[in-house]
Every structure is written in structure tokens, then in C-alpha cells.
Amino acid sequence: MPENSAASSAPADANGRQEVDWLLTDIDWIVTCNDAMQCIEDGAIAIQAGRLTAIGPTRELAGKFHARRHLRLQGHLAAPGLINAHTHAAMSCLRGLADDLPLQRWLYEVIFPTEARHVNPDFVYWGTLLAAAEMLQNGVTTFCDGYFFEHSAVEAARAIGSRAVLAQGILDFPTPDQPDPSQARACAEDFLRHFNNSEDRLRPSLFCHAPYTCKAETLQWVKQLCRQQGILFQIHLSETAEEAAQLTKKYGARPVSYLDRLGVLDELTLCAHSIWLQKDEIELLAKRKSGVSHNVESNMKLAAGVAPVPTMLRAGVCVALGTDSCASNNDLDLFSEMDKVAKLHKVIQHDPLVCSAPKVLQMATVKGAAALGWKEQIGSLEVGKQADIIAIDLAQPHLTPLYEPVSQLVYAARGSDVRHVWVGGERVVADGRVQTLDLAEVLREVRKIAGAIKSESQYRFE
């Protein structure tokens, strides 16, 4: 297996070894998620200036690099950081608030009134920090978010060091951060100013809530602004059968055709859920190269339906995975999502061959990167890409024995198996602990927010 190494102008030491920031060696398995889904046994990774400088067998790399930090990872598996393509991170403050209710009661009697009373910049800051901490610990290095007061999510993601696409939510209704919908454009433009061009971990986005909560003009000006800025446009699409039927009746076209007619579908559009799609809608999404985030646990828990994932994959749609929010999941663990995606579609299709482990892992990595418009930088362990890496501790009962590393990742590994996480070459999780914040403080602040919600809520907690 040839070593894969970048030409580099980095300095060499006296023995002619190239100086790098990090050298990870003796890794039992590296799952690269490159196009060939190559796995390297007893592998090594060199990182310099935040990027992957070399990947290959330990015996080839060990003598070529001198590292400021050298970590031997015997008994570990390394993989690209996972990409959560759809969440509302701050809603971690509402984790498990009123489960097992009918969707309409849950939304209109619990979630919406609670959001109206409690969502503010503090809620978004601490909730996003909590969510980002949970995600990093679980090996999610990049998340794609949309919520209110999203500038506070920018602050939180910046503080903890996650990679993220962060979107201001836009509706034609009063929202916690925008009582007057006519001011939405100003709010969106103001939000975009919170990004620092030199930051390579955070990218802005705008999120039109849904075709039934944003009128045609809104969808169009938001998409136009996204095009001007070269940023991702997000939207919830056909989550429920009722919503798809109503929209079809109102506009005389199925939801995907309607969006296409408005000109909002292109390769920088990401459609969350996309459950109730007809064949021609799937083909249209593939043709426009728009991404889909499949949020299997949320869809199951809310009984929204089963997205036609095998059909979308066959049609060439770029399907990524998302957790949705903690209010409908109730966690942000992409390992658990991968396991469910692989298993749910098998039983639904009566076919144990659909959504194989490699295909599902691609959805959580390279396809997530592509759906976010970030494929050139992240999603796989390939030389030149950002060093977003997770290391999983294999020396555990539930990960022994190991016959096939990709299968083990999808069907047996859990978020809690992640021991080390690098984002852009910075180790943000070491030995399972987030290094970049005071986790106890975050838990304390979120408990305060939840205490206020619990004491004021009209929902009866038993």
C-alpha cells in the first residue's frame, strides 16, 4: 500500500525527517472514507498546520516525520470526524421535554409556547455549547445548525472549537428573536456579519423554516442572498404527509417541484427530512444536486414516516445524516443514527442488502461534507484535507472481536467509544473529555434554564 503524502515545504530535522505538529501511529485501523473506502491496518497519520500531511502504514510513516506531539494509538480505530447535517443545537435545553405526545399537542402545547417564553441569547449560547460538547464527545466534528438568535450559536461554536455551518432561522411568523417578520432580511444580514472571514471552522447559512411557513418571495430573497454570499440554503421539506398534501393543493405542484419552480434548488440547498417524496421529486433533487439530510431517529420518534433513502441513493441524491434536535431524538449521537439507518431501511424494504455499513458510514462522513458544500475540506481522511479525526477505543467487550472495521463502526460502536477528537488538527477531546470548555459550568447553566422551564411549564411533569 503506497504512502499517501503531500508535497510540503515544512522544515526537516537533522535526520531529514519532516517536522509536523502531530504524528499518530500504531492505529489498529484507519477507516479513510476515501472513494475506495480504503481501510489501512496498523496505520499512521501526520498532521501539519491543521491539515492531513500523510496517511499510510505506520512502518512507512514512522521514520519520515518528526512530530512535536506523537501519540501511539494501539487498540484504536481512526476515522473522519462525523458530520451531523441537521440539528437545532440549542434545543438540547428541551431534551426529553414531554415525550410520547401527539405531534400537534407536542408542538403547540409544549415546544412552541416554551420557545416563545424561554428562548433568548443565553438559552441559545448555553444550549449550543451543551450540544456541541455532546457532539464532540460522540465524534461529531461538524454540525449543520439552524435556530433563532443564531449569533449566540456562533459564539458557542467558536468557544468550543467545533466545525459548523450555522444558519439563522427565517419564518414569515413572529419568532423569539424576530417579533416582526418584515424585519427578517435585516436580521439575516446582521447575522452574516458575525462571521470572521479568517475563521475556517465556521460557515454561515440561512434556514427558511419550511415552504408552508415561508411564502414564495421569502424563499426567493433568502436563496438569492445565499447565492450572493456563496452560502448554504436550508429548508425543512415534506416531513409529514399532511404538509406535502396541503402544499400540493395550495400551489398545484408537489413540494420539490414547487421549490424548483421558485429556483431555490441547487447544489448549495439542503433539504431536511424529505420523507414524502414521489419518484419525480427524487429525480429532480438528484438533477439539481441538492442535498438531503435524513434524520431517522426524529422521523421515527415523531412517527413522521420513513424517508425513501434506498431510492434516493439509487437515484444519485446526496443523502447525509442528521440528528434533528434533542427535543425529538433525544440525543445527538450519529453512531446511534447510523445503526438505525442501516437497520430501519432493511426491515422496511424487506432486504438485508440495502443501506450497507459502508454506504451508511459515507452518509455520516463524505456525503455529509458534500451536502454542506464542504467536500473539498472535510468528510474523509485524505491528504490535504482538514485534520478532523476521531479515535475509537477498540479494547472493549462490545467491540471485540473485530472482523471488519466499517461494520464494527456502524453496527457495534457507540458515541461513548470515542476517546480523542481533532478538529482542524487541534485535539478538542482527549481521553473522552472536552478540552476547550468547563463542562461542569455548561451543565450547571443548562440545568438553570431547564429549572425555569420546568417551574413555569403548563405541561404537567409526573
Add this chain to the structure above:
Amino acid sequence: MPENSAASSAPADANGRQEVDWLLTDIDWIVTCNDAMQCIEDGAIAIQAGRLTAIGPTRELAGKFHARRHLRLQGHLAAPGLINAHTHAAMSCLRGLADDLPLQRWLYEVIFPTEARHVNPDFVYWGTLLAAAEMLQNGVTTFCDGYFFEHSAVEAARAIGSRAVLAQGILDFPTPDQPDPSQARACAEDFLRHFNNSEDRLRPSLFCHAPYTCKAETLQWVKQLCRQQGILFQIHLSETAEEAAQLTKKYGARPVSYLDRLGVLDELTLCAHSIWLQKDEIELLAKRKSGVSHNVESNMKLAAGVAPVPTMLRAGVCVALGTDSCASNNDLDLFSEMDKVAKLHKVIQHDPLVCSAPKVLQMATVKGAAALGWKEQIGSLEVGKQADIIAIDLAQPHLTPLYEPVSQLVYAARGSDVRHVWVGGERVVADGRVQTLDLAEVLREVRKIAGAIKSESQYRFE
């Protein structure tokens, strides 16, 4: 909330406090799983001679007991040990061996030939130890097993200290441990001699593989032997549509009616899978009080089908949860099973109210105990029952905030959150580590077995 305390003849100290082995106090939440599904905030538990002596608020219990070992569990949730009602523990040696294959190829080209060549008492001993270690770490204190060379599973369960129902597998075909099926009865009777009457953690059982691999006479003598011994009879039932259809054609009756005609259905019969059932079969299972183990992950992964769990529950069938083996799962984590049961049936039934968190937790605890015929001793935290207890660390991002403890257990907690486990009052897991064996040795021995399988297997590993 009145304290719940057993009359006891245990000695008292100088202050009149009753002496107990363990006192657990300051527990954030105790989820009792009693009939009322009572949860106790800031609770305490007293354990004496392996049994629960008292359960109640810390402020009530703290002064009444003097404990040889006192553990403060601030930031933890305590619940009954989970009960895995269906597994083949030793098959942990085959974890992830050839995934994503058609069922028939998987069985006939991989699993059966591998079992024929490799299953022996060592395989069963080390495989069962590995599985039992995984289960204890994940909060499963009781498992219900069936496999070959099951006397080696008895040795393993005895060594690690799990509670278990252990069944010798019986087929009318040559098996790894019984090349001559006519000797099955002698093999079964010999197996029953491996149990020590004084052991209260291990109970014997017999497992007729399935109605299509055991003829009527076999099913009948095995059930008769079980009745004589007062032990559990297990069988795989209607896992695939084809199997149910073929049996119906052959015997002129649906599988449940056929078993009933043979007289093998009663409250000490446990039917694994039970997916392809008609309404009258469900009613018959309820009438006979036979248990069902629902193995949701295995059923999904093998695309076997979705068991009619909500209908069975409404009909009064005792539905427990099982993991099935690591060859079709690929782990033994009942938290992951609970989460899937709660979510899968919602999306299948288009109803977010079915399989609520409390109902699912009951399946993994009290209903598991009932299905195993062990309800008087285990399955809930109630005074007089065995002290099978798990303590979960709540001070983690994915378990914060906490609005409702049962919901948090089912929808957010993972096996890896279990920090301490008691079986019959003995702490077998402390700080997440199994105390009763050398885990590194077990991992090493299983890797050896897997190495031999991998090197000899005709299946091509890539």
C-alpha cells in the same frame, strides 16, 4: 412518600440502626419499575443478604440503617438491572462476521459452517464470558440464553456472577455438540445436572430451536421434561414469513395453534421473535400466558419483519426484550434496543403514542422477569426482591437536562452510562469496570478464537 421497608431480624447497632450490607443514598432518581412505575427523587436503597431491605427518600432511610458499605450516588439514577430475554451469548465470537448479506447466504455460507468448524466448549466459555461482561457493563444483570455446549455457558455465568437462565439447544439435526440427534434427551438431562440447587443466580432451561427444526415428538418430550423440572421452555417462533407459511402448510395450522395443539404453550414457555402472527395467534399466546421476546435490532438487521408489539401488548401478551446474538445485532445493549423499540413501532404504526417510554422500560425489566418466570425475585426495585441494581451517571452532556427520568433512560441513556451494577447485592461492576474477571484475558482469548475463524473462513474478508 412512605418508606418501604421489610420487617427484618437483622441486628441493630448501638443507636438502634439496623445493620445492612449496603446503603446507597443521595441518588438523584430511583426508577423503581413497580406497578405504579414510581420514581423517587433523592432516594436511598438498603441491601441486606442480597435482597432489597428498604427503598425510600434519603432523608427517611439515612438515619435508620448502619451499612458496612455506604455509597453516596449524587448525580446518579438507579434502576432495576435490565433483563435480556433472548440471546445466544457465545456467538459474541462471531460479532460482525459477514454483515449485509442475504439471510440464506449469511446462514448457510457463513454462520452454520463456521459454527460446525469452530463451536466447542472453549468457544462457548470465552464467548459467554465476553457477552456477560458486555452485558453487565451495559446494565444487563440477567440474560436468557440458548446455545450448544451450554454447560460451558453455565461455567462462564458462574465465574462472572451474572444472573441467567441458561438453555441447552435441541434440534433434530446434528449440532456441534450432538452429532447424533437421537441422543438429545441424554444430552439435555446431562446438562440439567450442571446446576447447583443452592445457586440462586442460575436457572436451567431447554431450548427447542424451532418448530421447523424439531419434530412434534421432540417439542413434546422437551416441554414435558421442562414441566417435570419446573423450568423455562424456549423456542424460536415465526421469525420469517416463509417459515410461518411453510409450517402452516405442513401442519394445517398457524404456528402458534400448532404449538398449542402439542400442549407446549403455558406461562413457562418463551417464544423468541414471534413476528408473523395473526390476531388469533396473539390471543392464544395471551390466553396461555406464554411470553414473547421481541428482538428488534436483530429483526431489523436481518429484515425479518416488524413484530406486532403494540397489538400484543393490547392483547395482554407478556412482551420482553432481547438482543438476539452478536452475529445479527451486533451488540448486547438493551438501552439501544429500548430506544429502537420505542421509535420503530411509532413510525410503523404512524402513532407517536405507542410504545411509550414507561411501557418500553417495563419490557426490559418487569416483563422480562415475568417472561422468564422469575417475577417474584427480579425486574423491579421492591423490598424483598433480589438487589439487582444499576446506577447511571447523569452528569453528562447527553443526559442533561433531565425533565423525566424514565424518558431519559429510554430515549437518551446508553449502556456506557452505567457506572455501578449489583447482582444479588454483590457489586459486579464498579466505576464502569467488571470486578469479577480479568477482562483483558477474555478479550485476548476471544481474539484468538476469531483469528482462527478469520484465517480459515471461506468468506472473503475485505
